[in-house]
Amino acid sequence: MVSENELKTIIEEVIKNLDRNNLGDKESNKSGGNSEIEAGEIPDITEVDLQKEMLVPEANNQEEFLKLKAKTSARLGVWRAGPRYKTNTLLRFRADHAAAMDAVFTGVSEELINEMNFDTYQTLCSDKDEFLTRPDLGKLFSDQTLAEMKNNCQSNPQVQLYVADGLSSTAIEANLRDIFPAIKQGLEGYNIEMGTPFFVKFGRVASMEPISECLNADVSCVLIGERPGLATAESMSCYMAYKAEIGMPEARRTVISNIHSGGTSAVEAGAHIADVIKAMLDQKASGLDLEI
Amino acid sequence: MEKIISVGIDIGTSTTQVIFSHITIENLASAYSVPQIDIIDKNVFYKSEIYFTPLISETEIDGQEIKKIIESEFKKANVAKKDISTGAVIITGETARKKNASLISEQLSDLAGDFVVATAGPDLESIIAGKGAGADKLSEKLNKLVINFDIGGGTTNIALFESGQVIDTACLDVGGRLIQLDEQNRLQYISKKIKKLAADLNLNLEIGKKVENSELEIIAEKMASVLSEVLKAGEKSSDYNYLITNHDLSKNYAINYVSFSGGVADYINNDHSGDLYKYNDLGIILAQKIRESSLYKDHQVYQAEETIRATVVGAGSHTTDISGSTITYTDNIFPLKNIPIIKITPEEEKLSKEELVKVIKKKLDWYDLDFEAQTVAVAMKGKENFNFAEITELAEAIIAGMEKIIKLDFPLIVILENDAAKVLGQTINRLSKEPKAVVSLDGIKVDNGDYIDIGKPLARGKVLPVIIKTLIFGK
Numbered sequence: 167m168v169s170e171n172e173l174k175t176i177i178e179e180v181i182k183n184l185d186r187n188n189l190g191d192k193e194s195n196k197s198g199g200n201s202e203i204e205a206g207e208i209p210d211i212t213e214v215d216l217q218k219e220m221l222v223p224e225a226n227n228q229e230e231f232l233k234l235k236a237k238t239s240a241r242l243g244v245w246r247a248g249p250r251y252k253t254n255t256l257l258r259f260r261a262d263h264a265a266a267m268d269a270v271f272t273g274v275s276e277e278l279i280n281e282m283n284f285d286t287y288q289t290l291c292s293d294k295d296e297f298l299t300r301p302d303l304g305k306l307f308s309d310q311t312l313a314e315m316k317n318n319c320q321s322n323p324q325v326q327l328y329v330a331d332g333l334s335s336t337a338i339e340a341n342l343r344d345i346f347p348a349i350k351q352g353l354e355g356y357n358i359e360m361g362t363p364f365f366v367k368f369g370r371v372a373s374m375e376p377i378s379e380c381l382n383a384d385v386s387c388v389l390i391g392e393r394p395g396l397a398t399a400e401s402m403s404c405y406m407a408y409k410a411e412i413g414m415p416e417a418r419r420t421v422i423s424n425i426h427s428g429g430t431s432a433v434e435a436g437a438h439i440a441d442v443i444k445a446m447l448d449q450k451a452s453g454l455d456l457e458i
Numbered sequence: 459m460e461k462i463i464s465v466g467i468d469i470g471t472s473t474t475q476v477i478f479s480h481i482t483i484e485n486l487a488s489a490y491s492v493p494q495i496d497i498i499d500k501n502v503f504y505k506s507e508i509y510f511t512p513l514i515s516e517t518e519i520d521g522q523e524i525k526k527i528i529e530s531e532f533k534k535a536n537v538a539k540k541d542i543s544t545g546a547v548i549i550t551g552e553t554a555r556k557k558n559a560s561l562i563s564e565q566l567s568d569l570a571g572d573f574v575v576a577t578a579g580p581d582l583e584s585i586i587a588g589k590g591a592g593a594d595k596l597s598e599k600l601n602k603l604v605i606n607f608d609i610g611g612g613t614t615n616i617a618l619f620e621s622g623q624v625i626d627t628a629c630l631d632v633g634g635r636l637i638q639l640d641e642q643n644r645l646q647y648i649s650k651k652i653k654k655l656a657a658d659l660n661l662n663l664e665i666g667k668k669v670e671n672s673e674l675e676i677i678a679e680k681m682a683s684v685l686s687e688v689l690k691a692g693e694k695s696s697d698y699n700y701l702i703t704n705h706d707l708s709k710n711y712a713i714n715y716v717s718f719s720g721g722v723a724d725y726i727n728n729d730h731s732g733d734l735y736k737y738n739d740l741g742i743i744l745a746q747k748i749r750e751s752s753l754y755k756d757h758q759v760y761q762a763e764e765t766i767r768a769t770v771v772g773a774g775s776h777t778t779d780i781s782g783s784t785i786t787y788t789d790n791i792f793p794l795k796n797i798p799i800i801k802i803t804p805e806e807e808k809l810s811k812e813e814l815v816k817v818i819k820k821k822l823d824w825y826d827l828d829f830e831a832q833t834v835a836v837a838m839k840g841k842e843n844f845n846f847a848e849i850t851e852l853a854e855a856i857i858a859g860m861e862k863i864i865k866l867d868f869p870l871i872v873i874l875e876n877d878a879a880k881v882l883g884q885t886i887n888r889l890s891k892e893p894k895a896v897v898s899l900d901g902i903k904v905d906n907g908d909y910i911d912i913g914k915p916l917a918r919g920k921v922l923p924v925i926i927k928t929l930i931f932g933k
Binding site for chain 2: 227229230343344347348351352354355403421422423424427429430431432433434435436437438440441457458
């Protein structure tokens with residue numbers, strides 16, 4: 167592993183080099199009579215598609231290796247400088263890791279929630295740290311919150327949908343605008359009525375049970391940010407259960423995961439989710455009991 | 459996992475064959491993802507005898523006799539018509555030019571099963587034979603261009619594959635039974651083109667007259683040299699151009715890997731020391747000349763998976779595709795057969811909605827819908843990640859562009875390559891004013907000029923089997 171100090175040295179080294187390049191540019195600009203510092207741009211290393219990047223020099227069979235790489239998001243054949251990663255590989259790793267950290271620690275923006283016209287209900291967690299360290303509290307609401315929910319939302323809906331930040335707010339930001347109208351349209355096509363959708367702050371999959379009991383929903387459905395990894399921080403899941411109730415086994419949940427631009431697209435997933443919900447209502451079952 | 463039975467029937471210039479194969483489909487996605495159903499195995503479990511194709515006359519196929527052959531093979535294989543989920547009947551080579559060919563092919567496809575399609579055309583024949591020979595898989599494995607020569611009785615069907623996909627086809631009137639003899643080596647039949655070819659070589663071949671071995675060798679050598687020209691750069695000879703059935707490869711390629719299938723192939727790949735006139739035709743001599751030609755000697759020759767059975771195995775095992783697993787369709791309208799395609803190009807997909815509507819309308823006008831009395835499908839690649847607004851716009855453009863189809867109450871069929879068909883179909887359903895039959899499929903790549911057949915849903919209704927019939931290839 168690279169220690170923090172070594173990392174700092176590397177980054178300093180890189181920045182120094184970048185500066186030097188910029189200086190070079192400045193020099194040439196000067197000779198052109200322009201003494202202003204140009205607002206240049208450093209290429210965004212996160213925009214490189216790693217699965218198409220060939221870093222192995224003089225490979226025996228480049229095409230075949232690229233075919234292999236196309237099948238996995240694992241960082242294969244990143245090559246090395248001595249015993250270490252190359253600079254770009256290391257920086258990219260750090261950048262992706264940072265994106266994952268951001269996805270966990272930032273919140274879903276007020277703007278998005280307002281745009282969707284959602285009310286917000288908060289679990290018993292009071293901040294992110296508590297949310298991350300106390301999974302039990304993320305499954306519970308105060309009596310007051312539940313009373314508000316009951317008061318503001320339609321009771322006995324066929325489908326109760328809510329959105330939760332979970333472990334990636336980035337996933338919600340990236341997918342909600344596209345998946346929500348697709349689910350809604352799909353359900354309307356089947357004449358299935360959706361209750362009042364809302365947002366749950368510091369919410370978990372199992373926030374579903376008290377919500378389902380509070381509103382007496384047939385099917386409960388949560389769109390929630392997945393724990394981010396290095397491949398993407400934008401992956402969302404949809405968990406669903408028929409007549410969810412506190413204490414039910416996990417096996418009663420159905421899940422569609424991997425909803426992001428590199429997995430199942432949000433719109434197509436939304437259309438599929440509507441089908442799954444229809445099957446749940448038809449069969450009055452979910453999870454392992456559901457046949458699809 | 460679901461196993462379906464597919465039938466392949468090949469009525470060729472000289473032989474007629476039937477095979478049955480099991481096609482296994484399975485959901486490859488994990489239980490917590492959107493389903494992804496795919497063909498995981500194809501296995502030929504019954505091969506018929508190889509029959510001589512029964513003819514009434516030189517211009518007519520004996521339909522009754524063929525029907526008998528097929529019915530008896532169904533019995534021998536212990537397969538009933540109702541067990542057949544898919545498959546294809548192909549009439550190939552010279553037989554395809556008989557005057558009752560298309561009628562027979564249609565009748566046989568009905569006889570064999572509800573979703574057994576009739577196919578014809580030298581291009582499709584080349585593709586099917588190439589796949590049956592395994593040239594597509596070989597090209598994928600080697601990562602190189604692989605060309606398959608299916609040398610039958612009447613024609614040589616040529617298909618070129620790159621990374622598992624066919625990229626070009628050609629067909630030449632070169633085959634083993636273009637000259638046929640009796641037991642005393644007297645000429646019984648010679649095709650028109652070969653007669654002219656022989657005359658140009660100063661050979662005077664007449665029906666009923668004994669043909670010398672040396673004369674046959676000269677003709678076979680000429681044919682082999684014409685076949686060798688396929689892989690040679692530069693001007694083609696006049697004989698080459700004369701023997702082209704419908705068209706040549708569309709350009710020159712640097713090709714190293716060659717495979718041979720068809721009845722003649724068996725005698726190219728193996729030394730034959732026995733009777734040259736075993737079949738009373740040119741076949742074995744032609745094979746020997748090909749073995750001595752530059753086509754064989756200067757290229758890496760791979761053994762085909764199937765030789766004389768390549769076309770029938772291709773028809774039975776490699777014609778059916780499976781759509782994507784998240785799709786939208788109206789029930790109880792399948793099978794839909796022989797649906798022409800209008801293809802929206804990637805450039806056209808980028809147009810504004812209004813422009814796209816115009817493009818679709820214009821392309822739809824190529825078809826006289828009242829005359830065809832059936833629907834036309836619109837196809838495009840589609841983006842990998844549509845957002846909801848884009849899907850809505852696309853649905854609106856398709857509904858407006860396909861207005862004529864909707865008015866005629868034909869099913870509205872949309873075919874995408876990328877995975878977005880379910881949401882697109884649902885959006886079309888929402889935006890259509892009146893309920894009507896909609897089929898929105900993805901995972902299928904088609905082009906202008908292709909025809910498709912869509913069968914009854916499989917895998918608990920998740921996917922539809924599709925047969926693509928490429929009719930104009932390498933234009």
